[in-house]
Amino acid sequence: MTEQVIIPDLSFVKDIIASGGDTLKKCFQCAACSVVCSVAPDNRPFPRKEMLYAQWGLKDRLLSSPDIWLCHNCNDCTKYCPRGARPGDVLSAIRQKFIEGNSIPSIMGKIAAQPKMTLLSLAIPFILFLVLLGLTDRLHIHEGEIVYSKFFPIQYIEAVFISAVGLAGIAYLASLVRFWKGMSKGNGKAYSKGFAPAFIEALIEFVKHSRFSKCGPNADRRIVHMLVFYGFAGLFITTTWVTIYYYFFKKYTPILLSDPLKWVANISAAALLIGAVLLFVNRLKDKGFVSKGSSFDWTFAIIILLLCITGILTELIRLADIAFLAYPMYFIHLLLVFYTIVYFPYSKLAHIGYRMTALTYSKMTNKEF
Ligand code: SF4
Ligand code: SF4
Missing domain, CATH: 1.20.950 (Fumarate Reductase Cytochrome B subunit)
Known part of the structure; x- marks a missing residue:
């Protein structure tokens, strides 16, 4: 098995929290959100994995993911999240940080x-x-x-x-x-x-x-x-x-x-x-x-x-x-x-x-x- 080095970026976690994703830490990875999201493809469900990446500060994975943009911010996932982790808002905050970080100039x-x-x-x-x-x-x-x-x-x-x-x-x-x-x-x-x-x-x-x-x-x-x-x-x-x-x-x-x-x-x-x-x-x-x-x-x-x-x-x-x-x-x-x-x-x-x-x-x- 190949070894993967994970480099968390804690300042990115703080940025997401400050940009409206303050419920991020409530997620306990039950995956109900990925089940109810009718926009996510079957072969690449979201937003559960994005919630995990965001909790761990895996900035590179999040920012190279097409999935954060396939999300249409409908908040069906937020409605059914049993923990009130508001995944729709967290994805929205990630997109906001992406736009800011990817800007030229x-x-x-x-x-x-x-x-x-x-x-x-x-x-x-x-x-x-x-x-x-x-x-x-x-x-x-x-x-x-x-x-x-x-x-x-x-x-x-x-x-x-x-x-x-x-x-x-x-x-x-x-x-x-x-x-x-x-x-x-x-x-x-x-x-x-x-x-x-x-x-x-x-x-x-x-x-x-x-x-x-x-x-x-x-x-x-x-x-x-x-x-x-x-x-x-x-x-x-x-x-x-x-x-x-x-x-x-x-x-x-x-x-x-x-x-x-x-x-x-x-x-x-x-x-x-x-x-x-x-x-x-x-x-x-x-x-x-x-x-x-x-x-x-x-x-x-x-x-x-x-x-x-x-x-x-x-x-x-x-x-x-x-x-x-x-x-x-x-x-x-x-x-x-x-x-x-x-x-x-x-x-x-x-x-x-x-x-x-x-x-x-x-x-x-x-x-x-
Ligand atoms: S965001 Fe909510 S529904 Fe999705 S995995 Fe976390 S706790 Fe479960
Ligand atoms: S907000 Fe995004 S992730 Fe949540 S159900 Fe809607 S499309 Fe899916």
């Missing part, structure tokens, strides 16, 4: 992990926007019809936001590649399927949110998740659509309410708002097994809610023709959009790429059902 992960740094994170684009608009003499309430591009021209928006998307995208991709290498190193490269077919399968499953439907008592999370996901997707599409209108059709903002672009944008904003409100309501409703949520989760939920509210108010105030409120509201909304883009790879939203990566790897290695 690491300083961004550290900033995003501390909710008290949120205001400072918003202060950076605030100053950047003030300087940009101040130097170009646009920092005032503009006369006449409210047109946001008089205040923040499309070219400025693109220069600032495309740079932000580009940098965040490169950093995110580098983090996902590092995660893939970690999984391959820790779990092997015995692939039974190619990357492309596995990725397409994973993508279809992800888009349909089919795994969420397997969750039991907390199945309504699927609806909330879909509203937020499709709300963001719709807003991303309409942002690209505006650019196409601007450059290829010379159609400028404000876009008429009767335009299909506006329908998609407004429906997407409504979906995101309903999803964000339900996210709050679900967390506040104490069913006894719903994830308590860490400050990391709450920061994300608050930012999403503010993003929606300011976006909707930006449109309503413009339609009501109240210029002195419209331009400041637009400014605040742009700040939140910038924050969401730049901190995407370090926030709760980062789970989208990590889950897709883990799902693809699991399909390639046949470690999923």
Whole structure:
């Protein structure tokens, strides 16, 4: 028998406990959680083994595991855990520590992990926007019809936001590649399927949110998740659509309410708002097994809610023709959009790429059902 050297990392245990996994030590390894988890594959059940790894501080095993990302945080396991060890919350805390530790550059992960740094994170684009608009003499309430591009021209928006998307995208991709290498190193490269077919399968499953439907008592999370996901997707599409209108059709903002672009944008904003409100309501409703949520989760939920509210108010105030409120509201909304883009790879939203990566790897290695 080969000898295995186990190197526990006690500071990692403390980090998990501090990030919402404070019930970790209650686990006595009965495995009820792995039995009730309908998302876990039969040939690789979780989360019992993750609870053991976390208790022992086996950081490397946890952080190279695709399973922590296959978990959909439904908390069926938490409901049935006889010890109140709340495995759903422990896995959520592990994911949070993973996002922080795997961040590129690491300083961004550290900033995003501390909710008290949120205001400072918003202060950076605030100053950047003030300087940009101040130097170009646009920092005032503009006369006449409210047109946001008089205040923040499309070219400025693109220069600032495309740079932000580009940098965040490169950093995110580098983090996902590092995660893939970690999984391959820790779990092997015995692939039974190619990357492309596995990725397409994973993508279809992800888009349909089919795994969420397997969750039991907390199945309504699927609806909330879909509203937020499709709300963001719709807003991303309409942002690209505006650019196409601007450059290829010379159609400028404000876009008429009767335009299909506006329908998609407004429906997407409504979906995101309903999803964000339900996210709050679900967390506040104490069913006894719903994830308590860490400050990391709450920061994300608050930012999403503010993003929606300011976006909707930006449109309503413009339609009501109240210029002195419209331009400041637009400014605040742009700040939140910038924050969401730049901190995407370090926030709760980062789970989208990590889950897709883990799902693809699991399909390639046949470690999923
Ligand atoms: S987390 Fe709870 S259900 Fe799972 S093994 Fe530990 S005690 Fe049992
Ligand atoms: S939270 Fe849900 S998906 Fe995650 S381990 Fe528990 S039962 Fe499984």
